[in-house]
Amino acid sequence: MRSYVIVLAAVAVAGLAGCSQQSQKVHESQVGMANPASVHCEKVGGKVEIEKDAQGNQKGICHLPDGTRVDEWELFRRDQAQKPG
Known part of the structure; x- marks a missing residue:
């Protein structure tokens, strides 16, 4: 049971980390755009x-x-x- 919780936590952290990197890329591409x-x-x-x-x-x-x-x-x-x- 304990290993199941650890694996589930690792998957959740990896999933959230992937979302964070994607948002950062979108934000970085918008920086520097001239009006x-x-x-x-x-x-x-x-x-x-x-x-x-x-x-x-x-x-x-x-x-x-x-x-x-x-x-x-x-x-x-x-x-x-x-x-x-």
Whole structure:
């Protein structure tokens, strides 16, 4: 009976260890992915600034070379909609 419990515990630990490694791989692959809206802002000559509202929510503001300030995602969507095809 004791060996049965030990084997069962070993299988449970091995199973959980496998799950842990898989989650870590998924998390690592997401690290380093650039925000497409921020990349687009810089591509058109702007600079991104992160602003917080009263509730602590963050959003990126793109400061364009002509002095215009626009939400980086609004700029990204607007410019993507203007692309032909």
